[in-house]
Amino acid sequence: MARKLLALLPLLVAAYARSINEESKHWGVIVAGSNGWFNYRHQADACHAYQILRKNGIPEERIITMMYDDIANNRENPTPGKIINRPDGPDVYHGVKIDYREEEVNPENFLKVLKGDKEGMVGIGNGRVLESGPNDHVFVNFVDHGAPGIIAFGSKFLHASDLHHTILKMNEEQRYGQMVIYVEACESGSMFDKNLLPKDINVFATTAANAHESSYACYMDKERKTFLGDVYSVRWMEDSDKEDLSTETLTKQFEIVRRETNTSHVMEFGNLTMGSIDVAEFQGKNTEMHIFDKQPIPNPNLDAVPSEDVEMNILQLKVQLAESDWERELVSQKLEDLKITRRRTEETFKHIMALSVNNNKDLVYDLMTERLPLLAHDCYKPVTEYLRTNCPGLNLVKNDYAPRHLYTFVNLCEHQTPQEAIMGAIDKTAEDTDLC
Template sequence: MKLIIVCSLLSAVIATRAFLKPPEAGGKRWALLVAGSKTWSNYRHQADICHAYQILSRNGIPDERIVVMMYDDIAHNRKNPTPGIIINRPNGPDVYKNVPKDYTGSSVTPDTFLKVLQGDANGVKDRGSGKVISSGPNDHVFVYFADHGAPGILAFPHHELGVDELNNAIVSMHAKSQYKEMVFYVEACESGSMFDKHLPTDIKNFYATTAANPHESSLACYYDKERGTYLGDVYSVNWMEDSDKENLKVETLQKQFEIVRNETTKSHVMEYGTMSLGNMTVAAFQGNNGSGNSNSWTQNPNIDAVPSQDVKFHILKNRYLRATESEKQAIMADINELMRTKMAVELTVHDIVHKTAKIINYSEDPKSTMNEIINSRLPLIKLDCYFGIYQHLKSECSTLGLPQNDYALRNLYAFVNMCEMGFPAAIVMSAISHTESCHVVY
């Protein structure tokens, strides 16, 4: 009996050690960290990315194998009460210090991201630092993205990355043996749509977790009165604060996922890809130097969490509550303008949907068809239809401010629904072209 127990324990130890090992001989860890937004109201995305850098650097991944993309308009912003310092939680440490500025400003684009990810050094030789993920068949690659999102879309400051472009890059890297294992963490609204029903089932050794399912918003958190903005995002701070305190040589990806899923209570944290990778240690991707070093208390990020699209409203509301009587009038004017913007977006989308229903005569009662489109949440499958409509909408209704207007992003599901319900893209685009002024967004 004792022999059986000893053998069982020995087998468990051997199995565990298999996952504790670093990458194979000659293998390396690589990381790509991307904040896809700009402006002070989006402070949290760059704060998230900077915090992630500190974790990876502290755990032994050298700067030459960490690529950072961020607009870099926060640390020295005129609104920053602590110039040159960025924090990711209330009274937290500076996470901006020593962060590499590999690609900033106009270099933060989907094209740069895809070239960096796929190791195309020639493609970025005139941009930023020129660093790319030069990974090979024995390497572990970690990618973390934080910004706005929509069905099948991750937003960048002026452009967007499509689900097809992302998955094509993953397929290409798999075919070229550019990784042994690759892990994505994605912080964005509707981020599950980047993998759900689109990640090919034959892609092995790829694992992703997302802040939200394909149909819901992700959440901002940690409102800071001094800075007048949100410092982090719930999913992101949950995984990073876990990495700060855990022994990453022992904790598995699956354990971290479960912790983050349980602690992110207002959106559904999802996982995709090769589930067996969840048995690997977090250290295999985030670095291997010792145990966590943070035992300091942090508040529950869910307490003040707000949906991404409502961040600007809550920033203004918090300013209003702390303002003097003489300041309140101007702040209320900004709130009213923001509400007019939200209404203009909704009116534009509803007008397009109604016009489409009338043109195509799907129903003798266009209102019934319109209600079905507005109230459904269908999975995104017909990419050609959807992206054709999206690009036409972006061009014809430029006042919507796509892809950085979160109100507009939140309403794109209606175009997914029309495609999935069989509405011809040409008819929808015709309705867009005949929507007068696309209802001015203020």
């Protein structure tokens, strides 16, 4: 009898493993945090990601989508109701079920969705949240602007420390078995760098850039006069479109995307042993051919530009394509205004830096040139939020150029500059100049 039980043991173990696997479900959370025609590419990326999950068999009731939804029917869209993610590409907007729109797309709601806080989302959008459990696989894709320790949501910031605490809470409450996070944003590596993503909680993350560099927009479209995608996002999605995801591992996809993205350094964080898991375990297991499979894909690196230069490039294109002197003059003025805004942005940060350190010129130089790693989150978060709310003239979240200067606030905090001194410098800048 004992021998028979021993002989059956491997079969029982295999049966148990199969039952666990059958019980696991796939969940997706897709977020495009920005709005406005200049940011067309972010919602195009998000819609494409949605199509990949759906084509691979993840049901719409287990995909939660947050996007402002002001692109498909924008007055500047020459193909109303449609969004494309590459030149001459198919419509990726059709069929996308959007759960949260406009101002509902914010950091607080995103974190509530991840934590499964149904009560906190009552009366907001359709109230859907992650209802994943300890055996489930969760895929999160975020696309927007970024800065050190920050990813942007329309008019607000999500700080790395808050995302860190949310992931730890999800782990503690067993809201996933394994989770994968793909982030498209400038300096996105800073969201997980320096142990912000522990290696022992079954979370694997990749980012478009390291902690100090821009991510890149691609596929400038002359008809739409905007960029259609972002290099990192396009690379992973075009790979997912053509591969059998049941035979491609997370590490293989990461290596392909890293090799084919020559505009920034694609990074990986967290539990890297998860890299041996098939991509299908997070993006879905359907192996049917996809909508992009048989079409040649243009190289997104060829016309790529840093995210903060997107608006400048779009306005320059509009000047070239202007059909009348009046139109050319109007767009040229917008371009000149943007250049002025960028100069004023630099002046604002330099002014605040100088006041924060009592006009110590040598220290100001260091603060404007160093790139220190962000460790002092307890200082950095409150002073950046104070800048966002108390220097409205800077228009910190909407001014794509401004967040790229927040490294100076990292430097202030890492130099142990008192928060009160930094906030006082912001106040004085607002009082004594027209910069804020």
